[in-house]
Amino acid sequence: MEEAALSVQNLRAYYVTGHFGMQREVRAVDDVSLSVRKNEIYGIAGESSCGKSTFIKTVAAAIRPPLRVLGGSIKYSFLDRDLYDLDERKLADIRWNHLSFIPQGSMNVLNPVRRIRESFQDFAFPHMGLGRSEFFDVVNRHLERLQLSPSILSAFPHELSGGMRQRVAIALATVCRPEFIIADEPTTALDVVVQKDVLALILETQREIGSSMIFVTHDLTVHANISNRLGIMYAGRLIEEGPTREIFHDPLHPYSRHLVASLPRIGDLTPKIALTGAPPNLAQPPSGCRFHPRCPLATDLCRQASPELTTLSSGRRVACYAVASAPATRPMTNDRMTNDKFKSF
Amino acid sequence: MLKVLRDLFRHNREFAAGSILVLIVLGIVVASFFSPYPPLDSYVVPPDIPPSWDHLLGTNSRGQDVFWQVAVAMRNSLLFGISVALISRVIALVIGLVSGYVGGMVDRVLMSINDTFVVIPLFPILTLFYFMMHDHMSWVVLAVAMASLGWPYDARLIRSIALSLRNREFTTQSIFSGMSTRQILMEEHLPYVLPIVFSTTLNNINWSIGLEVTLSVIGLTNIETPTIGTMIYWANQHTAMVAGIWWWVLAPVATVIMMFIGLFLLSVSMNEFIDPRTRLARMGA
Amino acid sequence: MSTLLSVDNLTKSFARGGIFGRTEFVAVDHVSFSLESATPEIFAIIGESGSGKTTLARMVLNTMSPSSGVIRFQGTDISRLRTGRDRLQFMRKVQPIFQNPSEAFNPLKRVDRYLFASAYHFAGCRSRDGREIAADEALKKVGLSLAEVKGRFPHELSGGQLQRTAIARALISSPALIVADEPVSMVDASLRMSIVNLFKTLRDELKVSIVYITHDLATAYYISDRVLILQKGKVVEMGSARQVLSEPHHPYTVRLRESILSLDDVERVHTSG
Structure with a gap:
């Protein structure tokens, strides 16, 4: 390198x-x-x-x-x-x-x-x-x-x-x-x-x-x-990083996925769903993953421990237990919001 | 509020020094209520005794105890200063807030009045005032006269703040919540200007005491009322400095200087606290 | 069919410069449009900075008077509203939403006071309980509750949350028209859509018409029914949002449309990188 x-x-x-x-x-x-x-x-x-x-x-x-x-x-x-x-x-x-x-x-x-x-x-x-x-x-x-x-x-x-x-x-x-x-x-x-x-x-x-x-x-x-490459920050942490194109086509972190999905564009009238809650106060950040209070995928693990920014096999980095635990099995798809769990957004 | 004072006292040296000085003066003022001699009577003690245990600050040529005279004089002077400051603050607040918020014609009229008062020479006017009033001159009359001359600088300052507040979105929000002009001025805008007004009030007390002393020393006030100024006036009348009765002059001068420095330090130390950002930070923003 | 708001040949000019060389600057130049009562809609006014869109909004809200032209709200010329009661009556029907939610509330005051003041003046709630109920009802419409806001x-x-509270406050008087000046430009991306979607709900469920002032063509396309494109105070194009924004005619609109950064450019820009 x-x-x-x-x-x-x-x-x-x-x-x-x-x-x-x-x-x-x-x-x-x-x-x-x-x-x-x-x-x-x-x-x-x-x-x-x-x-x-x-x-x-x-x-x-x-x-x-x-x-x-x-x-x-x-x-x-x-x-x-x-x-x-x-x-x-x-x-x-x-x-x-x-x-x-x-x-x-x-x-x-x-x-x-x-x-x-x-x-x-x-x-x-x-x-x-x-x-x-x-x-x-x-x-x-x-x-x-x-x-x-x-x-x-x-x-x-x-x-x-x-x-x-x-x-x-x-x-x-x-x-x-x-x-x-x-x-x-x-x-x-x-x-x-x-x-x-x-x-x-x-x-x-x-x-x-x-x-x-x-x-x-x-x-x-x-x-x-x-x-060329994009790093997305949330509440003082870098939560996802990768080539810009890949992040737009297949955002991995739930937060990035929301950001990409909620972008309005001309010619697109599909309802955009809003994220609940608000970014945390950095004087008293939440325990564990700082995104967990707003995350639809949050588990007990997310509430207790803070996920590291881990490098995936594709070279992209993401700080999310839900994504990092199953990097190989996650379906790679171009469609941005087909993952069932995200219907709840 | 108590917590604020405690924090200020602990973390701000000017505030601590200022409040100690002011407290000493206030102590003397409170003591005046327990004076063993009627303040207006003369020849109640032997004259011209230097400071001693019996008479802490000595006695003067009119047979009065200097300490108790200073106490009463300080009480009157302070009361005078506070009255002037309060009356002029009310005028300044009303004119400044209304002028800034209502704007337009009202603003132009009020500000031209304001500017007229700014350029009026104070001292000649007050001298003239004394010669007009003469026998009717009491400290209340003088306080009102000085208050009606002491507001314009503050009104300008308040107006400039009100002017910027008027264009803030929350003012429009208040209007569209149906609040009346009085409510917007009193409840929305006043909290922004009060801390600044508080600081200028302290300075204004100093200013008015100072001016009163100046006028009294040359005998342009009611010299029967014991104030710091009239005390110095009487001392001069009896040529106290020439006669070596230095304590008669030194005592009131020292007390009033203590007051000046104390109030000045307080108003300086308020500045940090007045900054709305500091206030918001304390609220946890 | 009755007209909710009609803006007729509205012009506002400001004098610029000092005593010497005074020049006129025309912020809003003969603008006309109208909204119908029967069909609540989101009417977007799109323009860049300096296009006069905020000046236009202020005149519609009657916080600034026009140099010439007439604004009629439900048939009444709003420049004739002189008495306090007339103005209150007008404000009951026309309410603003502001750009910067953290500026829209006095930072030294509790947020709920504006809700209660609105309930008192516009919904006739004289008792404390009545005011709390009215505030709570309005907050529920925007997905909040009084418990979350009270005393904060x-x-x-x-x-x-602040922007939704501001909307809730505007709703207390059951207005017929809301004038929203850049209501989402200062709201973070992850919260923006909740506000934008809320406007749709207001239109569809509460039948409130909304004048949505923005510089952002994408959100305008997403929520509005009609758009008006403003360039240097003049209307250059007006019509159905889909039509104007997908097939603009006026050269200025075309230029605006072409200047929007599109996500599809990702491919183009990064093929080399």
């Missing part, structure tokens, strides 16, 4: 807060292990407060109290050590240059009172080791590749539309040709028409510069269109 |  671009082992990141002596611990990321291959877009899906944002904050080394990393390791291929063994100066060196970030709101990286040119200068210039005119040559060529006119460099962020700003944020994140890009819901705030173009741009840029990427969004249809 | 603060309930 080739070397992974990012390998995360048993990562645990909790929010530990104290208000006037009341201690609270929110287990936002609890024992997550995954690896991102080179040149791959690894998608992370999940609903709000499933831990996906915390996860990427952690792998981007952007943690601040009350968030704390309590254990685990994060290794990038371009680093000889664990991410958390680096000091602040070394971290600043790798940011943008090796590891860059596309945020949900482009305003998070673009300073509203500075022209786009200055933002490029602030972020990318120190990393490129080029003279000023050479640097702007590179920037101009990069912008052209992304079909952005170099004239936007003299604009202020507020003069651009939302979609345009997001393209600038992408240009900014990729101008140093980083090995690794972390994208946090980069298209969520955009309108559908713009969203499609921005996704195409991300895909194209990623292929062109050959970086690896973690792409986080709650929107499964976006994942279907961009991620 | 918003942060103690999930987004889905």
